[in-house]
Amino acid sequence: MTVADQIIRYAEQHESFGVDDLMSEYGSVNRTTLQCMLSRLVGEGELVRKTRGVYARRTSSSSFQVVLKEQESAICNLIRKALPLISYCIYNGETLAPLQHHVFQNNATYIEVERDAVESVFHICKDNDFESYKSPTKEMTRDYIDLGKAVVIIKPLVSESPLTQNNGIMVPTLEKLLVDLCKDEDFYFLQGVEETYIMENARSLYDINESRLKRYAKRRNIDPKNFELQ
Numbered sequence: 001m002t003v004a005d006q007i008i009r010y011a012e013q014h015e016s017f018g019v020d021d022l023m024s025e026y027g028s029v030n031r032t033t034l035q036c037m038l039s040r041l042v043g044e045g046e047l048v049r050k051t052r053g054v055y056a057r058r059t060s061s062s063s064f065q066v067v068l069k070e071q072e073s074a075i076c077n078l079i080r081k082a083l084p085l086i087s088y089c090i091y092n093g094e095t096l097a098p099l100q101h102h103v104f105q106n107n108a109t110y111i112e113v114e115r116d117a118v119e120s121v122f123h124i125c126k127d128n129d130f131e132s133y134k135s136p137t138k139e140m141t142r143d144y145i146d147l148g149k150a151v152v153i154i155k156p157l158v159s160e161s162p163l164t165q166n167n168g169i170m171v172p173t174l175e176k177l178l179v180d181l182c183k184d185e186d187f188y189f190l191q192g193v194e195e196t197y198i199m200e201n202a203r204s205l206y207d208i209n210e211s212r213l214k215r216y217a218k219r220r221n222i223d224p225k226n227f228e229l230q
Helices: 003-013 019-025 031-043 070-082 093-099 115-127 138-144 174-183 185-190 193-205 210-219
Strands: 047-051 054-057 088-092 109-113 132-134 152-156 163-166 169-172
Touching: 003 019, 003 031, 003 047, 003 054, 019 031, 031 047, 070 088, 070 109, 070 115, 070 169, 088 093, 093 174, 093 193, 109 115, 115 132, 115 152, 138 185, 169 174, 174 185, 174 193, 174 210, 185 193
Parallel strands: 088 169, 109 152, 132 152
Antiparallel strands: 047 054, 088 109, 163 169
């Protein structure tokens, strides 16, 4: 049995483990070899890194899905036609529902675009009869924006944001959303106690890339320790 096979067998029998656990079980394999093999298995998708030095077998839990509706596709087509070279991401507020403890109706389209293009994208949406808002504050969101309607919220895209693709459309990763929910004023209704539930739900339902999460937290000037995975 190879070292990789031994590690996978151990992972299947334990909820989580570290190098010291493997050393106790397979004392004949040196620490450096185990660490290299763990990194390889994480890269191959056989294991997940739950936190620093703690690993687990990748489960068949559902992958996190970003919701895109017809409105998001229509707006993407408008942006691509008018500003084909800009960087942006887009998603619907219903993306957040599986993470919430108290589900708030949210049918808004969120667009994050490079800062110099925010004004242009705002006018593209307005000129095409979308009810649109630029970087709304907590007060504006609370008092004037009906998130149950198909409104559009446009915000600057933080550089080096973790993004992925959904049918050729750039969308935020789970890690990006978890950080943004804690930072952005227009997500005030998801902060505080609800924020804690969201993190717990995210951990239980989906795999989280801890290094990506903490790296983006730093980009947003949030202490990465706030996102320690237990």
